[in-house]
Amino acid sequence: MKRAPFSVIISFIKRGLNNMTKTTKQFNLLDLLKKFSVLGRTSSEGVTRRVYDSNWVAAQLKYADLAEKYGLNVFTDKMGNLYASTSNDPEQGPVIMTGSHMDTVVNGGKLDGTYGTLASLVSLGELVAEYGAPKVPIVAVSFSEEEGSRFETTFTGSKFLTNQFDDTVYNITDKENITFEDARKKALDELKSKIKMMHSKWKIAKYIELHIEQGPVLEKERIPIGIVTGITGQIRVLIQTHGIANHAGTTPMNMRDDAMRKAVSLMNDIYQELEQTSGLRYTIGKITATPNVANVVPNNVTFSLDMRHLDQSILNKVFDEISKLVERHDGKLTLTTNVKASKMNPHLKSVLEAAAQNKNLDYKCLPSGAGHDAQVVSYKFPTGMIFVPSINGISHSPLEKTEAKDLINGRETLKDALYKLAY
Amino acid sequence: MKRAPFSVIISFIKRGLNNMTKTTKQFNLLDLLKKFSVLGRTSSEGVTRRVYDSNWVAAQLKYADLAEKYGLNVFTDKMGNLYASTSNDPEQGPVIMTGSHMDTVVNGGKLDGTYGTLASLVSLGELVAEYGAPKVPIVAVSFSEEEGSRFETTFTGSKFLTNQFDDTVYNITDKENITFEDARKKALDELKSKIKMMHSKWKIAKYIELHIEQGPVLEKERIPIGIVTGITGQIRVLIQTHGIANHAGTTPMNMRDDAMRKAVSLMNDIYQELEQTSGLRYTIGKITATPNVANVVPNNVTFSLDMRHLDQSILNKVFDEISKLVERHDGKLTLTTNVKASKMNPHLKSVLEAAAQNKNLDYKCLPSGAGHDAQVVSYKFPTGMIFVPSINGISHSPLEKTEAKDLINGRETLKDALYKLAY
Structure with missing residues (x-):
């Protein structure tokens, strides 16, 4: 011009x-x-x-x-x-x-x-x-x-x-x-x-x-x-599973309380639940284990879950379902971001x-x-x-x-x- | 005395x-x-x-x-x-x-x-x-x-x-x-x-x-x-899944290559495979995601798997099975510890x-x-x-x-x- x-x-x-x-x-x-x-x-x-x-x-x-x-x-x-x-x-x-x-x-x-x-x-x-x-x-x-x-x-x-x-x-x-x-x-x-x-x-x-x-x-x-x-609404949560830290070699399987095993099972169920909802975008982007050492059973795993949908009512429904799922898995959920669609x-x-x-x-x-x-x-x-x-x-x-x-x-x-x- | x-x-x-x-x-x-x-x-x-x-x-x-x-x-x-x-x-x-x-x-x-x-x-x-x-x-x-x-x-x-x-x-x-x-x-x-x-x-x-x-x-x-x-034999491996890092909000689900999703599916299958073997002790103790940010689809997840058994031949067999499983999931396995029973x-x-x-x-x-x-x-x-x-x-x-x-x-x-x- x-x-x-x-x-x-x-x-x-x-x-x-x-x-x-x-x-x-x-x-x-x-x-x-x-x-x-x-x-x-x-x-x-x-x-x-x-x-x-x-x-x-x-x-x-x-x-x-x-x-x-x-x-x-x-x-x-x-x-x-x-x-x-x-x-x-x-x-x-x-x-x-x-x-x-x-x-x-x-x-x-x-x-x-x-x-x-x-x-x-x-x-x-x-x-x-x-x-x-x-x-x-x-x-x-x-x-x-x-x-x-x-x-x-x-x-x-x-x-x-x-x-x-x-x-x-x-x-x-x-x-x-x-x-x-x-x-x-x-x-x-x-x-x-x-x-x-x-x-x-x-x-x-x-x-x-x-x-x-x-x-x-x-x-x-x-x-x-x-x-x-x-613009999609966004709900972001932190989900935690708890266990007891123990030696990976000396602790028999039946005496363990393994936070990682709980987390994997929960994350797997979360993916299966969320893939049902059309139009939803969901991401587990962040994960930390404690103490995060190869030969110690983790006593804590924390991961993020980010969910977005254009329809706020669908997003709210999905959030309720995830909350229940986390509860059934004996996990803990903390809401960290909640931006309305x-x-x-x-x-x-x-x-x-x-x-x-x-x-x-x-x-x-x-x-x-x-x-x-x-x-x-x-x-x-x-x-x-x-x-x-x-x-x-x-x-x-x-x-x-x-x-x-x-x-x-x-x-x-x-x-x-x-x-x-x-x- | x-x-x-x-x-x-x-x-x-x-x-x-x-x-x-x-x-x-x-x-x-x-x-x-x-x-x-x-x-x-x-x-x-x-x-x-x-x-x-x-x-x-x-x-x-x-x-x-x-x-x-x-x-x-x-x-x-x-x-x-x-x-x-x-x-x-x-x-x-x-x-x-x-x-x-x-x-x-x-x-x-x-x-x-x-x-x-x-x-x-x-x-x-x-x-x-x-x-x-x-x-x-x-x-x-x-x-x-x-x-x-x-x-x-x-x-x-x-x-x-x-x-x-x-x-x-x-x-x-x-x-x-x-x-x-x-x-x-x-x-x-x-x-x-x-x-x-x-x-x-x-x-x-x-x-x-x-x-x-x-x-x-x-x-x-x-x-x-x-x-x-x-003393149990010990095989410890690092397992990696790869994807492409992308924005958690802007990337449609069908355009994603999500390393975390692959890792969760693989870890879940690993647990299910390993719980079949009596006397085996197995632990996923360590996990890291990259870039490990809540609103980014991970491009890499790396986790450890520690396996121990008194019978070296059983341990070797389990290792072979896990190697195949990782391959089927398009993951990468690196042997880091191998101590004979x-x-x-x-x-x-x-x-x-x-x-x-x-x-x-x-x-x-x-x-x-x-x-x-x-x-x-x-x-x-x-x-x-x-x-x-x-x-x-x-x-x-x-x-x-x-x-x-x-x-x-x-x-x-x-x-x-x-x-x-x-x-």
């Missing part, structure tokens, strides 16, 4: 955008992704950008700088969410919001979160450059935190914006024993010195998030665009489908098995979500990658949808 | 013991066990005495000192095995040997090895004090190493004595990167400065080892003496039974599921073994304990057997 400074200036004058600078610059999304990947780059070419750390501050300031260069109004809030808005008045009527998160997992990729964040800003910048101010204000957002990679809490940015934030989070400490509150204050001091603080919250009419799929479906089926139907807005879904069609892009409607800010926002506001393919389905890894043309296709689809909704 | 210094002196003169000092002292076994438990005591009241470390050197020197005080001839060899002998000539015809090992596991108890080592020395000292020199020379031994707690090698003391030592051991390094050879040399320099070095090896007529059971059988059945029938000598077994009867002690013939120096020696020479009860079957732990009266009963039974064999 060509830069159009003169037409932009004319368009600004025509539409009378409030307080927007009258010159704008355009940026290449792929270049931007490269530049942001340096902020927290790891030795293995991954990215570690944890909320409120120095790389995170640098990235949010860079985002603000870009937004200003696009001639947008820039705001931050108490959490350090960044907003690039066509409106200079946060109190103004409902806005169309689009974006993703700026933090990463430890040694993650350069696309998860950052792609949607930058693609939203670029799309908005281009729309304004081409068409001037929208009828409905558009706000691009760079959420402060989604991954939970620094503090044992997730989605704090979108939760704060949508009034789902729990104040106990302020006291959570990271590995260096720094509280969320102290880290937040220090980072906010840096942001506030350059960015306008907003003390109200945006009224959200609609939210659209663009993200990499982080799964293999689109790539395997060679489909460039995914339209998300809903969410449905994307049907109207927004059809807008996104039309946008893909408009761009001549094949698309597929599919659920998201991973959590996203869109999930948190969708509990409160109409939400839609676009996926682009992930090569080999890999994410949360330095190997995370998406073809350049797919990155562009995603941005084009988003831009088309935003235009339809706001202009 | 009373000290009898005068009769001992007379007895020495009558029997004409070569080079034995003419005054002897007697020691209390329980006191000695306490004193040796200080050499390597850990913060949790356990004992860590690894071969050739400073506590090990101190313990062997203390053993030598005791032996000298008993008026016995003391020798060491290239491995640092200590011998307390009624004969001053190692070239002299076959001897009756009795003892155990001086090293411990990391944070082990004060009885495993040390009990048999000290009880043998005390029994021999008392026999000589009471009855003078035996017809057949008796040698008490304190083997240098059995546990493998410093270097990845076990039984080096008894293997060296019985010509089963593998020279590649010299190059094995410990965690501080010190070679077995360097550690050995340094420790031997200290021993040699005080103890006579022998360059030949004892000709062994018979070997008897006294040890704690390290299992629950004798204590549960309230029987003070165990006569070991044989050994049978105790029937004549020595009957001598030990008679000794227990003579002491009015109830006894039970039982297999040993743990490895012992007696196992190594038995491949070459007639061997017998006595067990005393372990409270709760606990061993390799600071909680390892045996009632005082049981410790005394074991020593009395050994002493009686030695008398019958040598006088």
Whole structure:
């Protein structure tokens, strides 16, 4: 897309955008992704950008700088969410919001979160450059935190914006024993010195998030665009079996109480139970035995079970069945994660489908098995979500990658949808 | 048992013991066990005495000192095995040997090895004090190493004595990167400065080892003496299943290659296969998953399988069956330990039974599921073994304990057997 400074200036004058600078610059999304990947780059070419750390501050300031260069109004809030808005008045009527998160997992990729964040800003910048101010204000957002990679809490940015934030989070400490509150204050001091603080919250009419799929479906089926139907609910539990530690050689079989034997039998029954339920995704990803020595009968085995389904009632039913199964096996179950399933807005879904069609892009409607800010926002506001393919389905890894043309296709689809909704 | 210094002196003169000092002292076994438990005591009241470390050197020197005080001839060899002998000539015809090992596991108890080592020395000292020199020379031994707690090698003391030592051991390094050879040399320099070095090896007529059971059988059945029938063969393998790591939420079930699911199915089949074989002891004690994260499908699961049986042909057959099973499950099996089953000598077994009867002690013939120096020696020479009860079957732990009266009963039974064999 060509830069159009003169037409932009004319368009600004025509539409009378409030307080927007009258010159704008355009940026290449792929270049931007490269530049942001340096902020927290790891030795293995991954990215570690944890909320409120120095790389995170640098990235949010860079985002603000870009937004200003696009001639947008820039705001931050108490959490350090960044907003690039066509409106200079946060109190103004409902806005169309689009974006993703700026933090990463430890040694993650350069696309998860950052792609949607930058693609939203670029799309908005281009729309304004081409068409001037929208009828409905558009706000691009760079959420402060989604991954939970620094503090044992997730989605704090979108939760704060949508009034789902729990104040106990302020006291959570990271590995260096720094509280969320102290880290937040220090980072906010840096942001506030350059960015306008907003003390109200945006009224959200609609939210659209663009993200990499982080799964293999689109790539395997060679489909460039995914339209998300809903985000699966997730229940994660830790299951323990107990026994008595004893010498593997000297303890007769009939005098043993073997936690591993119990665990294997229970895990086997869990798999058999869960494979009955269509649409369920289930994973035993983590296991530890104590004392975990080849010649000692284990006295404890602990394993995780992660279950996800688009239909919350089915997920709840499965959880009940597993609870009973664990009880029958004399095990112990602890619920560690419980995120409710969410449905994307049907109207927004059809807008996104039309946008893909408009761009001549094949698309597929599919659920998201991973959590996203869109999930948190969708509990409160109409939400839609676009996926682009992930090569080999890999994410949360330095190997995370998406073809350049797919990155562009995603941005084009988003831009088309935003235009339809706001202009 | 009373000290009898005068009769001992007379007895020495009558029997004409070569080079034995003419005054002897007697020691209390329980006191000695306490004193040796200080050499390597850990913060949790356990004992860590690894071969050739400073506590090990101190313990062997203390053993030598005791032996000298008993008026016995003391020798060491290239491995640092200590011998307390009624004969001053190692070239002299076959001897009756009795003892155990001086090293411990990391944070082990004060009885495993040390009990048999000290009880043998005390029994021999008392026999000589009471009855003078035996017809057949008796040698008490304190083997240098059995546990493998410093270097990845076990039984080096008894293997060296019985010509089963593998020279590649010299190059094995410990965690501080010190070679077995360097550690050995340094420790031997200290021993040699005080103890006579022998360059030949004892000709062994018979070997008897006294040890704690390290299992629950004798204590549960309230029987003070165990006569070991044989030591189980042990085959230990590592089994691996492979898959592809993927996101637990975004990867549909039909696109997964889940190493945990394969491992659970395989472990379940292994248990079902192994429970068919009577007399087999089998343990899955150790398991690790990679990357071992709750929301990632594991790409690798590795678990140990330890199998023991008194009958080597049955053990071999079971191993073959497991190998086939692992192959059918597309797993990978690596043999890590293969210790052949050994049978105790029937004549020595009957001598030990008679000794227990003579002491009015109830006894039970039982297999040993743990490895012992007696196992190594038995491949070459007639061997017998006595067990005393372990409270709760606990061993390799600071909680390892045996009632005082049981410790005394074991020593009395050994002493009686030695008398019958040598006088």
